[in-house]
Amino acid sequence: MFDLLDILGTMAFAISGALTAINKKMDPFGVFVIAFVTAVGGGTLRDVLIGHTPVGWMRNLDSVYVIIAGFVVTLIFRKKLDKLRVSLFLFDTIGLGVFTLIGLEKGIASGLHPVICIALGTMTACFGGVIRDILCNEIPVIFRKEIYATICIIGGCVFFLLRKLNVPEDVLYPVVSAVIIAIRLMAVNYKWSLPALDRK
Amino acid sequence: MFDLLDILGTMAFAISGALTAINKKMDPFGVFVIAFVTAVGGGTLRDVLIGHTPVGWMRNLDSVYVIIAGFVVTLIFRKKLDKLRVSLFLFDTIGLGVFTLIGLEKGIASGLHPVICIALGTMTACFGGVIRDILCNEIPVIFRKEIYATICIIGGCVFFLLRKLNVPEDVLYPVVSAVIIAIRLMAVNYKWSLPALDRK
Amino acid sequence: MFDLLDILGTMAFAISGALTAINKKMDPFGVFVIAFVTAVGGGTLRDVLIGHTPVGWMRNLDSVYVIIAGFVVTLIFRKKLDKLRVSLFLFDTIGLGVFTLIGLEKGIASGLHPVICIALGTMTACFGGVIRDILCNEIPVIFRKEIYATICIIGGCVFFLLRKLNVPEDVLYPVVSAVIIAIRLMAVNYKWSLPALDRK
Numbered sequence: 001m002f003d004l005l006d007i008l009g010t011m012a013f014a015i016s017g018a019l020t021a022i023n024k025k026m027d028p029f030g031v032f033v034i035a036f037v038t039a040v041g042g043g044t045l046r047d048v049l050i051g052h053t054p055v056g057w058m059r060n061l062d063s064v065y066v067i068i069a070g071f072v073v074t075l076i077f078r079k080k081l082d083k084l085r086v087s088l089f090l091f092d093t094i095g096l097g098v099f100t101l102i103g104l105e106k107g108i109a110s111g112l113h114p115v116i117c118i119a120l121g122t123m124t125a126c127f128g129g130v131i132r133d134i135l136c137n138e139i140p141v142i143f144r145k146e147i148y149a150t151i152c153i154i155g156g157c158v159f160f161l162l163r164k165l166n167v168p169e170d171v172l173y174p175v176v177s178a179v180i181i182a183i184r185l186m187a188v189n190y191k192w193s194l195p196a197l198d199r200k
Numbered sequence: 201m202f203d204l205l206d207i208l209g210t211m212a213f214a215i216s217g218a219l220t221a222i223n224k225k226m227d228p229f230g231v232f233v234i235a236f237v238t239a240v241g242g243g244t245l246r247d248v249l250i251g252h253t254p255v256g257w258m259r260n261l262d263s264v265y266v267i268i269a270g271f272v273v274t275l276i277f278r279k280k281l282d283k284l285r286v287s288l289f290l291f292d293t294i295g296l297g298v299f300t301l302i303g304l305e306k307g308i309a310s311g312l313h314p315v316i317c318i319a320l321g322t323m324t325a326c327f328g329g330v331i332r333d334i335l336c337n338e339i340p341v342i343f344r345k346e347i348y349a350t351i352c353i354i355g356g357c358v359f360f361l362l363r364k365l366n367v368p369e370d371v372l373y374p375v376v377s378a379v380i381i382a383i384r385l386m387a388v389n390y391k392w393s394l395p396a397l398d399r400k
Numbered sequence: 401m402f403d404l405l406d407i408l409g410t411m412a413f414a415i416s417g418a419l420t421a422i423n424k425k426m427d428p429f430g431v432f433v434i435a436f437v438t439a440v441g442g443g444t445l446r447d448v449l450i451g452h453t454p455v456g457w458m459r460n461l462d463s464v465y466v467i468i469a470g471f472v473v474t475l476i477f478r479k480k481l482d483k484l485r486v487s488l489f490l491f492d493t494i495g496l497g498v499f500t501l502i503g504l505e506k507g508i509a510s511g512l513h514p515v516i517c518i519a520l521g522t523m524t525a526c527f528g529g530v531i532r533d534i535l536c537n538e539i540p541v542i543f544r545k546e547i548y549a550t551i552c553i554i555g556g557c558v559f560f561l562l563r564k565l566n567v568p569e570d571v572l573y574p575v576v577s578a579v580i581i582a583i584r585l586m587a588v589n590y591k592w593s594l595p596a597l598d599r600k
Contacts, residue, residue, distance in 0.1 A: 048248055048253075049244070049248065049253065049254065049255050049258065050253060050254045050255075050258065051251070051253025051254055110254060112254065112258055113258075113261055115261060115264060116254075116257075116258045116261070116264075130335075134334060134335065137337065138337065139224065139226075139335070139336060139337045140230070140335065142229065142230070143221070143226045143227065143229065143230025143233060143234070143335070144225070144226055144227060144230060145227065147227075147229075149229045150229055193227070194227035194228050194229060195227065195228075196225045196226065196227050197222045197225075197226070197227070197228060197231060197275070197278065
């Protein structure tokens with residue numbers, strides 16, 4: 001179940017990365033690299049920072065194959081993907097929940113402080129998009145308007161709160177995923193965003 | 201004493217990063233990330249390149265708390281920080297000296313060649329700003345006009361020169377910090393900079 | 401022989417990086433950093449991702465000295481390097497072949513899957529240029545028009561094909577280098593490139 005959600009999330013991230021690159025008029029190699037870093041860039045950064053090397057996608061090639069599939073699907077159906085906008089958004093939201101949990105888990109397995117684990121969860125879910133934006137020569141979108149990362153941070157806090165209350169793992173994981181997914185859906189529906197700061 | 205200087209430097213770097221992000225009209229999450237990478241990005245890059253993982257701020261959370269404090273201070277006082285311009289500049293200059301020494305020290309502890317240690321000192325002090333500029337979609341300022349990095353390199357050379365002359369550590373550290381701080385103050389005062397190169 | 405080719409390639413990459421930085425009107429420090437990351441950035445990224453730290457240039461300073469030499473040569477002869485355009489292009493092409501092989505080799509030595517080894521070969525040869533472009537605030541050129549990376553991928557496939565056929569190493573290496581160099585020369589001569597994708 002968790003593995004299936006992981007695959008759906010990776011696929012959605014890869015497709016969203018590929019579409020961004022196509023909009024930037026990149027060639028197929030560029031499109032593939034952007035799809036790749038969008039999907040696994042956050043987890044790669046996490047693995048490098050905690051010293052978990054060779055990084056994840058080098059040891060288990062599943063995500064590489066999922067990304068290749070996502071890349072091919074995008075190339076073939078790129079003119080029709082707008083019709084899948086809602087499905088893609090849902091998969092992307094699932095990815096947000098699943099990747100945050102994977103990051104939290106890796107932090108705990110490395111014996112790191114909860115604050116750092118929450119940072120790692122957020123990084124896993126959101127920093128693929130940051131690397132994508134840098135490679136596309138844009139200021140990362142999550143630094144400007146989407147409350148994407150904030151949702152992961154809230155999810156991470158809920159995770160450690162419930163864990164402190166001894167909620168068992170097989171309840172904890174679905175609940176935290178559900179919280180993240182629910183907040184994300186509400187955030188988009190009600191157009192929540194953090195205000196830009198200014199100095200006036 | 202050294203710890204206090206480290207805290208002042210980290211705080212100054214975090215505030216300068218946060219102000220840059222606010223000027224780019226980022227939201228609070230973006231401002232926090234930019235404050236964070238400006239303060240610890242150089243040291244993080246150093247730790248990753250020498251394989252000292254999990255990286256520093258994950259093992260000792262002091263700098264995380266200092267950055268959070270710097271972030272909150274900037275958010276609250278952002279309209280008044282111009283009045284602290286001189287203090288911030290001084291703390292930033294202290295940070296330059298302290299971070300260079302920390303980088304030199306880590307390089308020596310890893311048994312690396314003096315040339316590499318000087319590179320690590322410069323990286324620790326200056327590359328947080330490079331990552332900040334990349335995330336803000338600018339060409340890094342230290343590649344263009346400030347002789348910021350050059351001062352760290354000079355400091356590193358003085359360090360190894362004095363070390364070769366068997367100057368004891370408790371003299372070596374303050375002297376090298378003082379050299380870096382003094383050159384930086386003179387550089388700003390007399391508007392020293394490296395000339396841009398051209399091909400005409 | 402291989403070492404000589406490695407030096408020629410590193411030198412060509414460093415000079416090309418330095419010239420890019422000069423065109424961006426950077427100061428000498430910026431020019432040096434860009435020369436450095438263009439030459440060793442790909443290998444550094446590879447070493448970090450596979451956990452081979454401290455990264456290559458920290459353990460063996462040969463490439464550092466070659467880059468310093470390339471930097472000095474560029475500074476002195478920057479107005480005349482256009483006359484060396486053909487030599488520089490040839491050295492750059494040699495670098496492409498040699499660096500791909502080094503990356504393939506390191507991947508095999510780390511016991512990684514052929515797909516990952518090919519990714520590492522491509523990364524070693526091409527991602528120094530990607531980091532250069534990001535630091536210069538450009539969308540990486542290899543994502544847009546040159547079929548630079550594609551050639552490395554083809555070279556990697558030929559490598560594993562011949563290896564499967566038990567071609568001995570002392571034949572394998574020169575043949576794969578020659579294939580990469582030959583395709584690159586043809587690609588430039590006949591102006592091959594991957595088409596940009598669009599959504600119309």
